[in-house]
Amino acid sequence: MTRSSPAAASSTASLTSGSSSTPAHAADTALEATSARALGEFIRAHRERLTPLAVGLPQGARRRTPGLRREEVAQLCGVSPTWYTWIEQGRPVSASADALARIAIALQLSRAERAYLFELAGERDPAEPTPSAADAPAALLATVGLVEAPAYVLDRQWNALAWNAQAAELFVGWLDGSPQDGRERNLLRFTFTEPTARTLIVDWETRARRLVAEFRADSIRHLSDAPTRALIDALTAESEAFGRFWASQDVGEREGGVRAFDHPRDGRRIYDQITFKPAHREDLKLVVLVCG
Structure with a gap:
């Protein structure tokens, strides 16, 4: 300005x-x-x-x-x-x-x-550092292992930085497999480009639309950052649904509430989702799914 x-x-x-x-x-x-x-x-x-x-x-x-x-x-x-x-x-x-x-x-x-x-x-501080995954507090990453319910940590592009065994067992196609296997574990990419997501997530259309609205609100301060822009551009090109939801300009706060999944082995699972943001690192999120 x-x-x-x-x-x-x-x-x-x-x-x-x-x-x-x-x-x-x-x-x-x-x-x-x-x-x-x-x-x-x-x-x-x-x-x-x-x-x-x-x-x-x-x-x-x-x-x-x-x-x-x-x-x-x-x-x-x-x-x-x-x-x-x-x-x-x-x-x-x-x-x-x-x-x-x-x-x-x-x-x-x-x-x-x-x-x-x-x-x-309503301005972004030019002195504000651009955090990286390597800067994530070690205590936060270790916390997921102490939680008995499915839990994971997301960065500002919603890449999973850490998750526990319960989350890996629930999120087939996203958090399963070895953490060292080199797979990209981005929540948006999983939701919109991984076929298993449409069967795992109950009422996929509603949840996916809500997810995009939450990401728009969550990423407003760093929409021009190269990693965020690259993710949005890639998903818009690869997923017709993401492109449609993103173009709608819907904005929503990241809310908790009931989350239902149709697990390929255990059938319908229902949780209450709770999201925490650590002090001084509001670009990170600890998400916990508590059995309802």
């Missing part, structure tokens, strides 16, 4: 306040205003907590307000005082990821505070 000029922002404000706006447009504008106001309040609160000495500036004359002045933060960030003031005032001006990063540094935000800043702005 690029920063809006004062003139552009003023023009935007006049357009969105017109009486000809539709109710839907008015609702969208109100939501944007609420988000912008929350962002401005957060930045202002942290500016007021800093002293000039904390950022290497002279104390100067007596101050009427606590903390740094807006002009001082703008100077530290390398942005115009007007633009920074408008951000604090909650005006609907655009803030690029680079500008937000400079604000985070100038305000000396902690890691959690910086993450919150970017969430409020």
Whole structure:
């Protein structure tokens, strides 16, 4: 995103306040205003907590307000005082990821505070590392072996990083076989390209559609990452059903609930699914299927 000029922002404000706006447009504008106001309040609160000495500036004359002045933060960030003031005032001006990063540094935000800043702005932090499977916490991977129910760990592309014997026995065609056999164990690829998935998963059409909606919501922050993009493109080319579900633009939270399977040996199995996300690694998931 690029920063809006004062003139552009003023023009935007006049357009969105017109009486000809539709109710839907008015609702969208109100939501944007609420988000912008929350962002401005957060930045202002942290500016007021800093002293000039904390950022290497002279104390100067007596101050009427606590903390740094807006002009001082703008100077530290390398942005115009007007633009920074408008951000604090909650005006609907655009803030690029680079500008937000400079604000985070100038305000000396902690890691959690910086993450919150970017969430409020709807931007991805350029300093956020791209986790790999090798970075998965060893304790998380070991946890699946301690669970007596079927359990597995998924990465951000929904590749299985670890699973226990119960999961391997249940998911024929996906998690069975040796972990060292070199097979790709992606949940989406199994669901849409492995014929056994259509017989194993009860009500396959409904579950598969729901799975795609959940993946769209889950992957929104890294849709442009090469591995995620490659997976989506490959599945769209290989599976008519995946392409159709993905094109529908459905979005859904990853939910628990009843999961039914027709196992080739044991017949109908019914579980309650529970999904956990570890702290500091929300791109990973521990999925447990508890007997209902």
